[in-house]
Amino acid sequence: MSSYISAENINLTFRPKNREAVTALSEFNIDIEQGQFVSIVGPSGCGKSTFLNVLLGLIPPNTGVMSVNGRTVTGPGTDRAMVFQEFGLLPWRTVAHNVELGLELQGVAKGPRRETCQGFIKMVGLTGFENHYPHELSGGMKQRVGLARALASDPDVLLMDEPFAALDAQTRDIMQAELLRIWHEAKKTVLFVTHQIEEAVYLSDHVIVMTKRPGRTKKLVPIDLPRPRDYEMRVSPRFNELKLEIWNELKDELSVGGDEDSGHA
Amino acid sequence: MATSTVEPSTYIAPPPAEETYYEAHEPTILGGGFILAVFAVWELYPAIFGLSKGMKLFFATPSDIIAALYSLLILNEKLPMVGTIWQHFNASTGTFLFGLGLSIIVALPLGVVLGRSQTVDAMFDPFITAFNATPRLVFLPIVLIWFGVGFWTVIAIVFLGAVFPLLINTYAGVKNADKLLINVVRSFGANEWQINKLVVLPNSLPFIIAGLRLAIGRAILGVVVAEFFGGTEFGLGVIMVQASQSYRVDILFAVLIIFMVVSLLITAAVKQIENRLSRWRPAKIKTF
Ligand SMILES: Nc1ncnc2c1ncn2[C@@H]1O[C@H](COP(=O)(O)OP(=O)(O)OP(=O)(O)O)[C@@H](O)[C@H]1O
Numbered sequence: 177m178s179s180y181i182s183a184e185n186i187n188l189t190f191r192p193k194n195r196e197a198v199t200a201l202s203e204f205n206i207d208i209e210q211g212q213f214v215s216i217v218g219p220s221g222c223g224k225s226t227f228l229n230v231l232l233g234l235i236p237p238n239t240g241v242m243s244v245n246g247r248t249v250t251g252p253g254t255d256r257a258m259v260f261q262e263f264g265l266l267p268w269r270t271v272a273h274n275v276e277l278g279l280e281l282q283g284v285a286k287g288p289r290r291e292t293c294q295g296f297i298k299m300v301g302l303t304g305f306e307n308h309y310p311h312e313l314s315g316g317m318k319q320r321v322g323l324a325r326a327l328a329s330d331p332d333v334l335l336m337d338e339p340f341a342a343l344d345a346q347t348r349d350i351m352q353a354e355l356l357r358i359w360h361e362a363k364k365t366v367l368f369v370t371h372q373i374e375e376a377v378y379l380s381d382h383v384i385v386m387t388k389r390p391g392r393t394k395k396l397v398p399i400d401l402p403r404p405r406d407y408e409m410r411v412s413p414r415f416n417e418l419k420l421e422i423w424n425e426l427k428d429e430l431s432v433g434g435d436e437d438s439g440h441a
Numbered sequence: 442m443a444t445s446t447v448e449p450s451t452y453i454a455p456p457p458a459e460e461t462y463y464e465a466h467e468p469t470i471l472g473g474g475f476i477l478a479v480f481a482v483w484e485l486y487p488a489i490f491g492l493s494k495g496m497k498l499f500f501a502t503p504s505d506i507i508a509a510l511y512s513l514l515i516l517n518e519k520l521p522m523v524g525t526i527w528q529h530f531n532a533s534t535g536t537f538l539f540g541l542g543l544s545i546i547v548a549l550p551l552g553v554v555l556g557r558s559q560t561v562d563a564m565f566d567p568f569i570t571a572f573n574a575t576p577r578l579v580f581l582p583i584v585l586i587w588f589g590v591g592f593w594t595v596i597a598i599v600f601l602g603a604v605f606p607l608l609i610n611t612y613a614g615v616k617n618a619d620k621l622l623i624n625v626v627r628s629f630g631a632n633e634w635q636i637n638k639l640v641v642l643p644n645s646l647p648f649i650i651a652g653l654r655l656a657i658g659r660a661i662l663g664v665v666v667a668e669f670f671g672g673t674e675f676g677l678g679v680i681m682v683q684a685s686q687s688y689r690v691d692i693l694f695a696v697l698i699i700f701m702v703v704s705l706l707i708t709a710a711v712k713q714i715e716n717r718l719s720r721w722r723p724a725k726i727k728t729f
């Protein structure tokens with residue numbers, strides 16, 4: 177196998193106590209080459225976050241093999257870091273101290289740690305807020321702290337779970353550009369979950385469309401737009417063709433309220 | 442209730458009334474005044490109405506008590522029993538700190554382990570539930586037999602009183618720890634020890650502090666009860682028993698006031714610690 181990130185026939189069923197079991201992933205397969213920017217779109221509740229958690233090593237799959245760079249994932253590792261959908265900031269730590277979490281756990285000394293993190297705090301536009309606590313920040317600011325924290329730990333694989341969902345449109349554009357720059361410079365592999373088709377097309381090399389739950393890969397859409405991407409590309413005919421192609425794949429999976437009566441194991 | 446429909450544009454708020462000094466300080470004045478009144482009646486009652494000879498034996502006026510406090514605490518006079526009040530005070534403080542310290546050393550790690558490990562939880566849960574449901578004094582005779590009369594019995598009683606509220610609260614706090622945050626630090630490579638240090642303990646701090654408050658109350662109670670029965674030579678509880686046997690009501694009240702003041706001071710200290718540790722929290726949920 178030459179692929180860098182690979183999921184082979186992953187099955188995962190949640191069995192919460194005193195509640196019905198939920199199959200989140202069923203025969204889920206994915207192959208991603210090193211250095212690619214891949215977005216995942218799919219209906220709400222189809223298992224996108226669950227898959228990222230499997231890849232991160234937080235949830236072991238029931239069956240199937242998840243591997244990164246030829247090694248089977250058996251737990252978390254410093255080669256992967258996630259920007260969490262619900263931010264996941266430690267409320268008793270300041271912004272700076274939150275961003276330092278990864279490096280701190282890697283055993284990096286305080287001085288260099290501070291310095292590195294300062295750069296990322298600046299990058300996400302939070303200079304001056306280093307000593308604020310999370311409860312003093314807006315949703316968008318919290319999300320940017322989560323982004324800085326993941327980037328600061330310098331992973332090879334960056335997992336991003338709707339990282340820009342809480343941002344206003346302008347900040348989102350800026351963060352997208354920054355993300356592309358970092359991805360290009362640092363040669364990271366990025367898995368990016370979003371509900372915005374336009375965002376997925378703009379950023380990605382490939383877009384994966386997932387089925388409704390239990391989630392499987394429905395279609396892999398290669399994005400053949402040239403790089404570097406720029407803002408004007410968003411109005412090009414090819415861009416809109418790709419958007420439409422993805423939308424057509426996705427719309428069959430969207431059924432309002434249909435999430436509840438399918439996929440129970 | 443009828444809903445009033447005042448249009449915002451036409452509604453003019455009444456000018457704020459000037460608060461009088463009394464209105465601004467009503468609770469303080471009422472509270473303080475009432476205490477003073479009680480003390481005045483208490484002080485003057487024997488002078489005005491007189492006391493029968495029998496009653497006199499059981500009565501001490503506030504001035505008697507203050508005199509006793511002054512001679513015991515400031516002049517450090519010898520008690521009619523043994524030693525000075527400070528010797529007894531120090532003995533009780535030592536018992537309190539030692540017993541409470543021991544219970545913290547046991548309850549915190551055990552609470553974390555119970556909260557984090559389902560296996561250990563299942564093993565210990567029946568014991569803890571049973572012990573916690575049993576009034577602590579029931580253990581006194583057993584403790585007396587096992588440890589004999591003296592220091593260790595007293596410590597054991599204090600420990601038994603303090604350890605359960607702390608253990609149970611720590612456990613509840615740990616169980617309540619945010620799963621997402623645990624996953625976050627795990628994802629950045631934290632091991633079990635680091636998970637506890639970075640998430641579980643800070644997350645359960647409000648519970649632990651609440652448990653600590655309860656534990657302190659129980660520990661003080663334990664000190665007194667144990668000194669009543671435990672057979673040590675020194676301790677404020679020992680004096681209380683002896684003062685009561687020799688009808689020294691003034692000393693009895695003096696010791697009682699010492700307990701009140703110490704308890705209030707400790708409560709204030711815990712509050713301070715709590716405030717210091719919860720700077721990161723929004724102000725409105727600071728008072729747990
Ligand atoms: N810890 C859990 N216990 C039980 N069920 C869970 C758990 N986590 C997720 N699920 C269920 O698994 C399914 C997939 O959840 P997941 O969070 O992966 O969805 P998602 O694709 O990320 O959705 P969204 O786009 O809304 O974030 C959902 O039906 C959810 O209810």
Ligand SMILES: [Mg+2]
Pocket residue numbers: 224225226261337
């Ligand atoms: Mg999700």
